[in-house]
Amino acid sequence: MHFFYYLCSLTRTFLMKKQIYFLMVAAASLTGCANQGENPIGRNELAIPDGVLTPDILNSLGRVSDPQVSPDGKTVLYGVSFPSIEKNKSNRELFTVNVDGSDNRQITFTAKSEINARWVKGGSKIAYLANGQIWEMDPDGNNPVKISDYKDGIHEFTYSPDEKKILFVSAVKYGETVTDIYPDLPKAQAHITDELMYRHWDEWVESVPHPFVADYDGKKLGNIVDILEGEPYECPSKPFGDISELAWSPDSKTIAYACRKKTGKAYTFSTNTDIYLYDVAQKATVANLTEGMMGYDMQPQFSPDGQWIAWTSMERDGYEADQKRLFAMNLATKEKIYVSKERDITIDYFIWRPDNKGFYITACINGLTHIHEFELSNPGYFRQITHGYYDMGSPILAGEKLVSLCQSMLQPSEVVAVDLQKEEFTFITVENKHILDQLKEAKVEERWMTTTDKKKMLTWVVYPPDFDKTKKYPSIMMCLGGPQGTISQSWSYRWNYRLMAAQGYVVILPNRRGTTAFGKEWCEQISGDYTGQNMKDYLTAVDEMCKEPFIDTKRVACSGASYGGYSVFWLAGHHEKRFRAFIAHAGIFNSEQLYMTTEEMWFAQWDNGGAPWDKNNKIAQRTYNGSPHTAVSKWDTPILVTHGERDFRIPYDQAMAAFNAARMHDVPAELIVFPEENHWILKPQNSIFWHRMFYRWLDKWMK
Numbered sequence: 036m037h038f039f040y041y042l043c044s045l046t047r048t049f050l051m052k053k054q055i056y057f058l059m060v061a062a063a064s065l066t067g068c069a070n071q072g073e074n075p076i077g078r079n080e081l082a083i084p085d086g087v088l089t090p091d092i093l094n095s096l097g098r099v100s101d102p103q104v105s106p107d108g109k110t111v112l113y114g115v116s117f118p119s120i121e122k123n124k125s126n127r128e129l130f131t132v133n134v135d136g137s138d139n140r141q142i143t144f145t146a147k148s149e150i151n152a153r154w155v156k157g158g159s160k161i162a163y164l165a166n167g168q169i170w171e172m173d174p175d176g177n178n179p180v181k182i183s184d185y186k187d188g189i190h191e192f193t194y195s196p197d198e199k200k201i202l203f204v205s206a207v208k209y210g211e212t213v214t215d216i217y218p219d220l221p222k223a224q225a226h227i228t229d230e231l232m233y234r235h236w237d238e239w240v241e242s243v244p245h246p247f248v249a250d251y252d253g254k255k256l257g258n259i260v261d262i263l264e265g266e267p268y269e270c271p272s273k274p275f276g277d278i279s280e281l282a283w284s285p286d287s288k289t290i291a292y293a294c295r296k297k298t299g300k301a302y303t304f305s306t307n308t309d310i311y312l313y314d315v316a317q318k319a320t321v322a323n324l325t326e327g328m329m330g331y332d333m334q335p336q337f338s339p340d341g342q343w344i345a346w347t348s349m350e351r352d353g354y355e356a357d358q359k360r361l362f363a364m365n366l367a368t369k370e371k372i373y374v375s376k377e378r379d380i381t382i383d384y385f386i387w388r389p390d391n392k393g394f395y396i397t398a399c400i401n402g403l404t405h406i407h408e409f410e411l412s413n414p415g416y417f418r419q420i421t422h423g424y425y426d427m428g429s430p431i432l433a434g435e436k437l438v439s440l441c442q443s444m445l446q447p448s449e450v451v452a453v454d455l456q457k458e459e460f461t462f463i464t465v466e467n468k469h470i471l472d473q474l475k476e477a478k479v480e481e482r483w484m485t486t487t488d489k490k491k492m493l494t495w496v497v498y499p500p501d502f503d504k505t506k507k508y509p510s511i512m513m514c515l516g517g518p519q520g521t522i523s524q525s526w527s528y529r530w531n532y533r534l535m536a537a538q539g540y541v542v543i544l545p546n547r548r549g550t551t552a553f554g555k556e557w558c559e560q561i562s563g564d565y566t567g568q569n570m571k572d573y574l575t576a577v578d579e580m581c582k583e584p585f586i587d588t589k590r591v592a593c594s595g596a597s598y599g600g601y602s603v604f605w606l607a608g609h610h611e612k613r614f615r616a617f618i619a620h621a622g623i624f625n626s627e628q629l630y631m632t633t634e635e636m637w638f639a640q641w642d643n644g645g646a647p648w649d650k651n652n653k654i655a656q657r658t659y660n661g662s663p664h665t666a667v668s669k670w671d672t673p674i675l676v677t678h679g680e681r682d683f684r685i686p687y688d689q690a691m692a693a694f695n696a697a698r699m700h701d702v703p704a705e706l707i708v709f710p711e712e713n714h715w716i717l718k719p720q721n722s723i724f725w726h727r728m729f730y731r732w733l734d735k736w737m738k
Contacts, residue, residue, distance in 0.1 A: 073146035076119045076126035079470075086475035086500070088537035090726030093528060094118055094719050097466045098125075099440065101151075102450045106158045108434030109134055110174075113450055114152060115466055123720045129163065131174065134433050134452050136463035142176030151191050155198060156253075164189060169201070169256075183256050190244065191271075191278040194251070195287040200315065201251045202290060204271060204278060206242040207261070230299035232634050236274035237681040237713035243269040246281055246292060248315060262292065262313055262320075270294040272308065282335045282344075288315055291324075291335035291344060303636040307352045310335045310344070324364060330357050334384070338391045342366060343411075345374070345394065347382050353637040356519035356562075358555050361385055361396065363411060377414045379554045384429040385409075395420070395430045395437060399521050399552040402481070402493045406430050406439065406453060420458050424479060426524040427451075438463075442526040444479050444497060445533050446471060475500030477536040479524075484545075484579045487571045493553070494576045495522060495544040497536045507587040509737040510541040512577050512614075514595025514602035518561050518569070518642065521552040528722065529715055530596065538730055540592075540737075543580050547572035563644040563654040565598075565626075566605060566661035573602065577613055590737045594618040594729075597685065597714065601626075601663060604693055607674060608666025616736035617674040618729060621685050621714050624693040626662035632686050667696045673703040675732040677725060679712030705732065 079095040098116040105112070111134060116127040127148035132139040143149050145165075152163040160171045167188030172179040183189060185205060192203035210233075213223045226239045233240055245263045249256040263270060270292055271280040280293040295308040310332050312322040325332040330349030337344050344364050349357035359381045361374040374394065375382055383404065385396040393410040404426040408418040420437075421427050428440030428448065437453040441460065450464040478498040483491045499508065513530065515522055522544045526533075535542045546553065548569040549561030561569050581588045593614045595603045600622015607617050623629050627647040630639045640646070644654030674697055678690035687708055697704035707728055709721055716725045 075128070075144055075146045076117045076122065076124070077128070077144075078115075078117055078466075081470055081473070083470070083473040086473060088474050088534050090534065090723045090730075091120065092470065092474075093531055093534055093726070094120060094723055096447055096470060096528075098528075099448045099450060099464055099466050100127075102431060102438050102440060103153055104134070104431050104433040104438050105154050105174075108432070108436075110158075111433070111438055111450055111463065112152055112154060112161060113464065114150065116148070118719045120719045120723065123718055125719070129161070129176070130464075132450070132463055134436060134438065134463065136452070136461065139464065140175075142172075142174070144176075153192075153194065155194050162192070162194065164192065169203070180254075182251075182254060185256070185259070193278055193281070193283065195283050196285055197287040198253075199251060200287065201249050201256060202278075202281060202283065203247050203249065204244050204281075205247055207245045208241070209243045209267060210241055212241070231303040231636065232299075234683045235634050236683055237679075238274075238683075240273075243267070244271055244273070244276075246270050246290070248290065260318055262290065263294070266296070267298050268294055268296050279334055282337055284337045285339060285341040289313065289337075290315060291337065293333045293335060293346070303634070304640060305352055306331050306349065306355050306637050308332050310346050330354065331359075336385070336387060338363075338387050339389055340391045343387075343391065345385065345387065347385070353641050354562075355635075355638055355641070356517070356551065356558065358558070359383070361394065361409065372411065372414075374409050374411060374414065378417055381551050386430055386432065389432060397427055397429060397439075399426075399523050402495070402521060402523050402546055402552050404523050404525075404552075406437065420455060421453060421460055422458065424481075424524055443524040444495070444526065445477060447526045475537070477533050478502060482579075484575055486568075486575050488568065490557075492572055492575065493546045494579075495532075495542075495546075496580070497532045497542040497544070499536045499539050499541065502585075504585045506585060508539065508541045508585055509590035509592070509733075510543055510580065510586050511535055511592045511594055511733070512543040512545070512573065512580075514573065514593065514599035514606075515545075515547065515550065516595065516597030516599040518549040518565070518598040518601075519551050519558055521550045522546050523552065534726070538733070540733070541580070541586060543576055545573055545576035547576070562642050563658065565601065565642070565658060570602070570605065570609070573606065574610075574613070581613075590615050592616045592618065592733055592737055594620075595622070596620040597622065600624075600685075603674075604663030605661075605666070607672060608663065608669040610672070614672055616733060617672055618677075618732060619674065619690075619693065620677045620716075621679065621682055622676075622689065622693070623663070623685055624689045624696075625664040627659045628692075629685060629689065630659075632688075634683050664692065664696065667693075667700060670697055670700055670702045673732075673736050675705045675707070675728070677707040677716075677728070678709070679714060679716065680708055680710045681713045684714050 100114050102111050102113040111132050114127050116125045118125045129143040129149050130141050149163045149165050155162045162171050169183040170179050170181050187205045190204045211227050245261050248260050250258040282291045290313040293308045307329050308331050310324045311320050314321045329352040332348045335346045347359045348362050351357050361382045364371045380398045383397040385394045405421040406427050410416040425441050425443050430437040430439045440448040441451040442448040449462050451460040452463050453460040480496045482494045486492050532542045551558045600619035603617050603619040604624050643658040645652040647659050649655050676690045676694045678687040680687050694706035716722050
């Protein structure tokens with residue numbers, strides 16, 4: 036899917052919701068089918084006498100995710116993934132807390148992970164997934180009972196409003212295997228394809244997710260039906276689509292689902308998903324609500340009264356970073372309203388107001404993701420509800436309040452309750468307070484800089500603990516991945532700015548051209564101009580910061596991942612001695628080679644301007660002629676190159692080529708490839724090793 040910029044580059048679009056799903060699945064997969072006799076992984080208790088955040092401490096924090104509000108609006112169910120560095124895996128446990136923050140309690144204590152937990156049966160039960168099956172238990176965690184035994188396993192589920200049916204996601208076989216063709220070769224191993232897309236993110240595509248609907252009598256599943264029976268399409272969308280792409284109507288008679296009904300080359304070059312209606316009684320798809328809307332149409336949600344359906348929509352096919360708009364349709368009259376038309380913003384997530392007349396949405400605006408309010412019939416109305424240097428997650432109704440996740444550059448996600456009238460929020464979980472309270476504080480500052488074309492650019496600056504402006508500090512400028520996305524107030528376990536600052540570095544975070552939180556024009560400028568204005572924006576940021584007396588201009592480093600890695604490779608040939616050291620993770624070194632080896636071709640086609648062999652396409656030829664590898668003869672600065680071997684978004688031969696080229700030009704360089712990792716470095720010990728090598732490299736050349 037479009038996570039080249041949604042997730043891998045620390046962007047805001049959909050980020051916190053997708054983080055929730057990814058953390059849950061990662062916890063489940065890392066834990067695996069744990070032996071019930073195994074001791075569960077729990078909260079890490081640490082003593083930090085010097086107050087310095089380290090990679091080990093970062094990888095010991097509990098990760099809060101997926102809050103769910105009870106039907107009476109009084110209690111929040113959520114999960115915490117606890118990592119174990121020693122065991123090199125995580126375990127997710129479930130907790131409840133009252134909306135006022137009282138009576139916080141852990142309700143599961145197992146060696147396996149519980150994910151996708153939901154209130155059911157009026158709040159008298161909690162349903163959840165464990166080891167690929169649906170279970171139910173009491174709200175205090177007692178009396179767990181397995182209600183499914185589906186042979187292919189269940190990835191996610193949701194109960195119908197009347198709770199007589201359950202919608203779930205499972206994988207179905209896709210394509211041919213060796214034994215399909217030659218059954219007498221059971222030990223032969225090969226990937227077989229005659230079409231695109233044959234691999235995605237970090238897997239060879241040998242299965243696709245399908246939605247299934249089953250009868251439920253309160254105890255067991257029955258009469259299971261594949262909604263896409265016999266169809267080769269995926270739903271939810273890979274690689275990280277989730278069950279928010281499907282929705283029940285309030286009367287439990289209809290399922291809305293988002294699907295890109297394409298395969299092969301057409302799929303590989305298209306982002307055109309549509310919203311379909313499936314009639315449960317007829318067992319048939321009966322309508323395409325977005326036919327003719329050519330981009331991503333996602334996140335369908337029925338209004339509480341069932342009269343309307345709303346969804347997010349991108350306008351153009353093949354442009355994964357197009358502005359996400361909010362639409363609503365009257366199901367009786369087919370009247371369609373472009374709800375967010377008056378606002379030059381991208382909608383991350385939305386929910387209906389209980390009165391059916393408006394929406395609560397999250398959107399990143401000017402580098403901050405907050406909860407806002409739209410009205411259905413009053414497009415001029417727009418209210419910001421939350422404020423401050425925070426990023427808010429997907430809102431959930433809780434009586435007269437909202438519940439959400441909240442994070443910042445200085446703290447990981449916690450659950451908050453939002454007062455809609457006072458426009459204030461309070462933290463109702465403090466999972467990592469016992470660790471964070473021991474750390475020295477860092478400071479975050481926003482700066483608005485004038486670019487070379489006289490526009491204003493937001494640059495976040497994170498200062499080390501005990502910062503003294505009379506001293507000189509080494510600094511790191513971070514290059515954003517994507518390329519579309521935003522450096523907002525997100526907390527990351529991969530690129531953690533507080534951790535960088537804790538090592539004594541001033542961290543410079545420019546929201547250069549291509550970032551999504553500053554309007555459509557600012558975002559779209561970068562497509563077809565990778566080596567142009569956004570690179571000038573980077574140099575503006577570092578030059579402006581180097582005017583400060585506390586920045587040691589001889590000790591400035593540059594780092595980034597994905598498109599940020601592209602930026603590092605490109606700047607290495609054009610920085611004119613500004614930087615002392617470079618670090619590139621999962622970066623694009625040879626744009627022409629990547630065009631022919633990446634999997635989601637719509638991205639390369641749109642952002643590069645076309646194919647390398649299109650010699651009459653001036654934009655495309657400018658892209659490939661400016662590829663970072665073309666300036667490697669100018670490299671003269673030490674560079675660390677890291678990559679995951681299972682990265683199919685940007686294959687790891689890009690890292691090999693960059694490292695080889697650096698060494699052949701006698702540039703000091705180091706290459707680290709992780710055989711088990713994809714576009715990210717996720718396993719606890721791999722993550723710690725990556726961080727240690729990151730800072731070892733910086734300290735070697737900067738200190």
